[in-house]
Amino acid sequence: MPNYRLLLGCAATLSFTVALAGQPAPATKPAVPAHPIEAAPKAVSPNVEKQATLKSPAPPKEPAITFNSVHVDGPYIAMTFDDGPSAALTPKLLDLLAAHHIKVTFFVLGEMVAEHPEILARAAREGHEIANHSWSHPNFAKMSQEGVRSQLQRTDDEIKSTTGKRPTLFRPPYGSITEREKRWIHDEFGYDIILWDVDPLDWKRPGPAVVRNRILKETRSGSIVLSHDIHPGTIEAMPSTFDELEAKGFKFVTVSELLGMATPVTPHPKAEAAEKTEAKVAPSAVPASSPGG
Numbered sequence: 001m002p003n004y005r006l007l008l009g010c011a012a013t014l015s016f017t018v019a020l021a022g023q024p025a026p027a028t029k030p031a032v033p034a035h036p037i038e039a040a041p042k043a044v045s046p047n048v049e050k051q052a053t054l055k056s057p058a059p060p061k062e063p064a065i066t067f068n069s070v071h072v073d074g075p076y077i078a079m080t081f082d083d084g085p086s087a088a089l090t091p092k093l094l095d096l097l098a099a100h101h102i103k104v105t106f107f108v109l110g111e112m113v114a115e116h117p118e119i120l121a122r123a124a125r126e127g128h129e130i131a132n133h134s135w136s137h138p139n140f141a142k143m144s145q146e147g148v149r150s151q152l153q154r155t156d157d158e159i160k161s162t163t164g165k166r167p168t169l170f171r172p173p174y175g176s177i178t179e180r181e182k183r184w185i186h187d188e189f190g191y192d193i194i195l196w197d198v199d200p201l202d203w204k205r206p207g208p209a210v211v212r213n214r215i216l217k218e219t220r221s222g223s224i225v226l227s228h229d230i231h232p233g234t235i236e237a238m239p240s241t242f243d244e245l246e247a248k249g250f251k252f253v254t255v256s257e258l259l260g261m262a263t264p265v266t267p268h269p270k271a272e273a274a275e276k277t278e279a280k281v282a283p284s285a286v287p288a289s290s291p292g293g
Contacts, residue, residue, distance in 0.1 A: 065186045069197040070222040070258045078258040079104040081229040085119040105255040107133035107171040110155030117162045124163040129254035131169035141176040175293045196226035208237035
């Protein structure tokens with residue numbers, strides 16, 4: 001009997017153990033990380049990314065209003081003569097120009113035009129360009145705005161009265177002019193400001209041979225050549241100067257025609273890279289003051 005009870009107790013214990021083992025284990029909650037995981041950023045379209053990296057286009061450059069020379073495709077140059085017209089010398093120059101079929105630009109003084117209107121009328125009639133060089137050749141950089149305006153307007157009116165056309169170009173006496181003056185003169189009168197890149201210093205009267213040789217040495221395609229039709233040596237230098245310039249293949253045009261031929265300058269890749277690394281900005285080229293300019 002005792003053995004039978006012991007056997008029953010073992011059987012009950014075994015059944016309870018089996019029942020417990022058959023029950024499913026309780027679900028456990030997933031562990032929460034100490035710091036929440038951030039959502040991954042959305043993928044950016046390659047096109048959107050490319051557009052975002054593109055720089056804003058640079059604002060267009062303002063058109064140039066001052067010219068020392070002009071970049072052109074071809075051997076074109078502009079001969080210019082200042083301070084006339086001269087009663088004794090300008091007609092001789094006009095005869096020579098007609099013989100060579102050359103057209104030039106005369107930067108005239110208003111007071112000289114008033115004295116010799118018939119000479120200027122002839123120059124215009126023969127196809128030469130007439131431009132403003134002030135009334136009496138003062139230094140504009142040292143004048144008031146009203147004084148400069150008077151010099152320009154009187155000369156402008158005198159040229160219009162004599163030739164029937166108003167000038168579109170202006171050359172400051174001595175090449176002396178401020179940046180502010182350039183801007184308001186251009187805005188008010190519509191003038192382009194014309195300087196030069198070839199100066200034979202003929203106002204010093206070095207002699208015809210020196211004038212000729214300096215012009216021949218310095219002239220390049222697109223050059224604006226400064227000289228004066230009020231000095232005898234200059235007029236004497238012109239026949240051989242024209243002959244030798246023509247022999248070199250140069251073709252003569254007026255300043256306005258030269259400006260109309262302007263072509264963009266294509267920078268050399270190395271030069272362009274050097275410019276980008278330059279910290280300093282080069283000043284605009286202004287020729288040294290010439291008492292005859």
